[in-house]
Amino acid sequence: PAAIRFYEEVMGLPLAIDQGWSKIYRVTETGYVGLVDETRGSHRAHPVKPVQLCIRVRDVDAWYGYIAEQGVAALKEPRSHQELKIRAFVFDDPEGYQIEMQSALD
Structure with a gap:
């Protein structure tokens, strides 16, 4: 699959x-x-996917470049969130579940 x-x-x-x-x-x-x-x-599978998998990585921008090369669905550009002290981007896996990749802001 x-x-x-x-x-x-x-x-x-x-x-x-x-x-x-x-x-x-x-x-x-x-x-x-x-x-x-x-x-x-x-x-059971459902069209609404109320779950997000969040993965913390060292270099979110490097991961964004890699994921963009793979042509994954619903890819959003990285954004910095000062309040949360993270830089993150999201995309969908093949089943429609959202994955967030994030790094800590220094």
């Missing part, structure tokens, strides 16, 4: 646990994200 290819090939996340219809990917040493077959998991 497109989501598996996206998280493995575009995001570069290593598969930590393969349970067949549930795939768990390592984001950090202690952080993971799971993809579950919507016909088998406890939640």
Whole structure:
């Protein structure tokens, strides 16, 4: 499926646990994200995606350049948010879930 290819090939996340219809990917040493077959998991797919995955990175602008080269959907340019002390951009994964990549402002 497109989501598996996206998280493995575009995001570069290593598969930590393969349970067949549930795939768990390592984001950090202690952080993971799971993809579950919507016909088998406890939640069904829905056109409204009320979840955002936020990933903190060292260089948000470098990540933006990389993600832009991959041609992902709904990519927004990085913006600095002084109140939150972050610089961030968002885009959608192949299933329509929003991902935010952010770095701390110095």
